[in-house]
Amino acid sequence: MSDQHILSVDHLTMRFGGVVAVNDLSFTAERRKITALIGPNGAGKTTVFNCITGFYKPTSGSMRLTHDDGRNIQLERLNDFRISKLAKVARTFQNIRLFPGMTALENLMVAQHNALMRASGLTFLGLIGAPSWRAAEKDAIAQATQWLDRIGLLARADDAAGNLPYGDQRRLEIARAMCTEPALLCLDEPAAGLNARESAALSELLLSIRAEQGTSILLIEHDMSVVMEISDHIVVMDYGVKIAEGAPKDISDDPRVIAAYLGADEDEAIAVMESGT
């Protein structure tokens, strides 16, 4: 049973002084599925992300990651870079965090740091230009090139990341996260600021990542067209607690979710819904 879940979050609580950002949250994300985490602004979604990716230490609760080989990793016991390195959890950021002064290709090379460090014999083999290192570097460039091709940025590989248009930067950040070869990809509002066509392209990219790489995806998103189109499972949060969970169709009909989004009472929401549809 637990094998089909890549991530299970259990009674996660995160307090900042007197503010409870996340309160006793439990949910699971299935393997090779896209799980969306939605909710109004300030619901605590990004805090959950920061706990999963090790940027915050949760006040209490546990987060278990189960790899394909059945290996279990308690994420709350690892800190910052080890989550990406050992647990194979990659993330993107709400406000894009590329390396603006490095080229698109270099950004994807930095993402393969740990594999390349091993190949370069902790720098020493690389310093003398050992053939094994040269081969590894070639492979890394090929891998990066392949991702650039997939996100349609091959022609701009040698341009500084900071010079790329906004939508391209979003996709480059996803490609960079994928270059760490993650088991779980956490995307924080990947469609924010994209137009309708770019959003559609993003949906396609995420679906292809799930299909081809078999990567499980956890997604925070406000753009409901994207969420409803690609999610297999949706978790809705408000004020730090989970208020609903289920398939996209069930969620879109749930009066509690509509109430949370409209900021209205449940009864009113039901009235709105009935009059609307």
Next chain:
Amino acid sequence: MTAPASQPTSFSRVPGIAFIFKKALISALVALVLFSLMIGIRTEAGPTGQLIFWTRFGDLASMVAIVFGGSIVVELLRQWWGPVETVRIVPPSAQNAMAIGRRAIAPVLLIFTFLVPVIFYDQRYILDLGILVLTYVMLGWGLNVVVGLAGLLDLGYVAFYAVGAYSYALLSTTFGLSFWVCLPLAGILAAFWGVLLGFPVLRLRGDYLAIVTLAFGEIIRLVIINWQSLTGGPNGISGIPRPSFFGIPLTPGDDGLAARLGIEFSPTHRIVFLFYLILALALLTNWVTIRLRHLPIGRAWEALREDEVACRALGINTTTTKLTAFATGAMFGGFAGAFFATRQGFISPESFTFQESALILAIVVLGGMGSQLGVALAALAMIGGFELFRGFDQYRMLVFGVAMVLLMIWRPRGLIGHRAPTVFLERNQAISSELTSEGRG
């Protein structure tokens, strides 16, 4: 929209004569207020201890007039140059010539440096100056790893220079180890101190890191001054052995190099040898740094400078990455220190003051952080230029300061501000300095 492009459309924006005069008047007024006490009145203690003063209104008037005139000139220059964002169209032929010049400058400089001892064989002063410049080039390249690549502001770099110098001095005078054995040891010891300093310090960022490294530099110096039994305190260490030509001493004796080669002994031989020694060490620093930049560790350094949070999200261990940068920079500082000790034959804590750290940092910043060629040019300009201004006597510092201010106005991101990518698919194009960040430690 329909206005012809050649017409100065921003006619109303071009300030008239009245504007220029108003601006110059304001500048002159500020100068008058400032200088009326600084220059206008001179006070001194009289022969019996009372305060006597006299006025120098003539000097004051000329100073204010200079400011007034200078302000007009600056404003006219600014108008002629156009607004800051103006894109100047350079003819393609000139552009090509500039590109060729830019590409040729490094090899030409290198060849010239190799020939310096040949050309200036009889001029001891030039050779000594060359050795000094090369020492600072090496120190600049070493600090460039820490400040330019990893973006960690280190104000105490001279500490590692001191560790290297004292390592060689103590090892050679106490145990009689030769220069070639001590050189790697000095580098290793300096790197060790770099790591030791790094551990507690690297949690700090930006300004805080700068202050702590500054303190570390001072601590090392104070320890050297006060640990009399080991370091000789303020008296320093003298009688440090001179380097040998791989075991053959450069002395006038029978076993010296000159006697073995059957040529007449000259003290210049040693200077030339030292010149090539520091040149080799500097080029080693340069080669290693360039290699490292193209390896994952170097890319991680630059990524760290760009965005530390993103680095952690990509599974990069930021602590060890910073430590390796610190250790690598410190190691080169240690090599340079060992060379300094063997060249001088005498070292004392006075050679390792904060002023040295500031000078090396200024070289890196002026050169353009991260640019190897820029740092070399800046070292040449700073050390060589400083000697060039010797004729100005007491105004030397003033001229030097003005030159630095002008350089920073003209090139705010250093002589060579742009960044060359470490890997490319088709086009190896430089990245503008506006996109790269200086790093926040």
